[in-house]
Amino acid sequence: MRIALFCKVIDNLGDAGVCWRLARQLIQAGASCTLLINELSTLAQLAPSLQFQPVQDLDGLCIIHWTNDTQAFAMLEQDAWIGCFACDWHPLLWKALAQQERPPRLYNLEYLGMESWVEGCHGKDSIHPTTGLRQTFWIPGFSPASGGLLREAGLLDRHEQWRQTPPQLPGLVNWPNADRILSLFCYAQAPLAGLIQALSENTLYSYLLVFPGPGLQAVSRVLNQPLSPHELIHQGSLSIHCLPLLNHTDYDLVLGACDLNLVRGEDSLLRAHWAGRPLLWQAYPQDQLAHCDKVTAWLNLRPISPAFIKLHQRYNQGTAQTEDFLAALASLDEETHLIRQFRAQLAQQSDLCYRLLANLQTTVALI
Template identity: 40%
Template sequence: MRRQWDIFCAVIDNFGDIGVCWRLAKQLAHEHDQSVRLWVDNLVSFANILPDVNSQARYQIIQCVEICYWQQLFVETEPADVVIEAFACELPEKYVMAMLQKERNPVWINLEYLSAEPWVTEYHGLPSPHPRFSLTKTFFFPGFVPGSGGLLREKDFLARHDAFNQATEREFFQRKGLPERKAGEIRISLFCYQSAPIENFIQVLSESTVPVLLIVPQGIAADRIAALFNHAPCQAKALINYKRLTIEIIPFMEQTEYDLLLWSCDFNFVRGEDSFVRAQWAIKPFIWNIYPQHEGAHWDKLDAFLTLYTTGLPVKAASAVQAMWHGWNEKHELNNLIWESFAACYEPLIQHNKNWTNQLLKREDLASNLVQFAGNQL
């Protein structure tokens, strides 16, 4: 049944939150024939991953999704049948009051951050009554295991991934103005937070025994790399050569193009939530830069995923993954030995990632789970 959905997204770290919300909105509209409004409080950041967005427009429709600018002075709006409060953002008071006026309370969902921590399945689906009003929201936790909300995955994703071959990879690189692969070259995509040891890693890669192409979107990492080589901050494409290392700084890509980049690279450094999940679907070895939290709270989250993900991986490869991830997240210093040990596990990691994604594919995707849950409530 076609229902109205409102998704509220407060952009916190520029791209992860809106990346997830935009993928979800598209999937609800395209695959489940739902009517979707996406409320976003930062259209400028949104435009980085969706160039069609007009950052000055209060309302616009793109790819069958109505995109609304979430202003501080919220306008009176008829609430939808299903309301998603993404990542603990707080709904406007006016909107909550309007929810009370509806003949039937909307299905109110608090879409939480993705985590592999064991407690997630205990809290997934729990109701949370409003302290003042006769409204109840439900905690919905994305996850990797049965009993969680699942992961975002489009229905045609596997077919598109399987159809991607050397010819389409070459065409993609040519279209993006990126160089052809050199003999024996390692290709790496780099997307990370300010906390990552970028300068250290650049030095490690420059001492590689084989050519390395490092592809970096404009932003924090690109600016730090530019500063390292006494370049001005990168507002456009830039090319830097240093020993065996070639660095290509590129504009941000629309999400489906970013998927192609992940599929084209040998190793993918990702951050946050959206790129983290897409790197897993890409099957290539990946390194996650987790968002740092006060008092090191993020370590429990990172190690919970490592424990789950490395199950069944040969001991040597599992140790190499843990050392690389811990070094990249600055639990210890990242050095040549750690990187070389990790890179040497390329083939075992490819096979392991195939097994890992096959496990994930046995579970329903996040959008489908949300639609089913909402349908059962209405």
């Protein structure tokens, strides 16, 4: 099965991260996969061995620096084209596809869906207005009737193994010895003043691992001092350690070893689910707090403690206060049980890669 995956990076690490994971899982499932991506620099943050060259092979995956649509003409002989996150193709490409004796199956991989409409829209076809070609909407989601969730084979078992051994990470000589360990990966709008106060003015010693980017800048604003990767500072009962950007495997290690993970977007949200540890999710901020509807839909999907419901609502509204964080921290044991219960439910379902390949194999056989 030959599959071409097209990625135009919009939300920096999230878009590239999802496409990188999916491409590797397709390879592991036995497919031949080519990833065309417009920003090699973003992908290189997740795959440090990536070279800045037009075409390369990385662990069996062909990667093409997608700088113009004419490059896609080399992909015409594929069994499937997957356009990720509404990336479209040039009209000449559509025309070339339509002229093929056996055009590839066309998919539009959407963002993670949580709302009630997902099941009714997933798998539906859109007819291209000039060529008549069909493009199937593939919507990842949490229900069996959705497009599924990315989950590589053996991931949960590896998390259980990792939990027995403190992780060794770049920028961190020894795993912290603290009462509570938290990780922070967020957007610039995250209301962190209440979190910093709740942790720094506490009888328990907390250790906060902060990743580069807007989250590190947001912490710097709260503390009123510049911070940079590898830096370690102390404030009351809180230590803040600024980590470098990690690859996917090391990030998974952090998620599985922390007592609470503050995550953003969709890729890190899903990885936090598979880690089976309490999480606080910041959805991608939208005008007029439109993203809060997605947060509410997600909260309605899973068992979650009242304190974490309230914190999620206020955190995404930008109004979370110290008392909201304190209440959630006091509920960590309950929340750990609930997230692991939800993870077990999700693990009973087939994953996104399996569902996509099953659909592709069925439809190709019918052509």
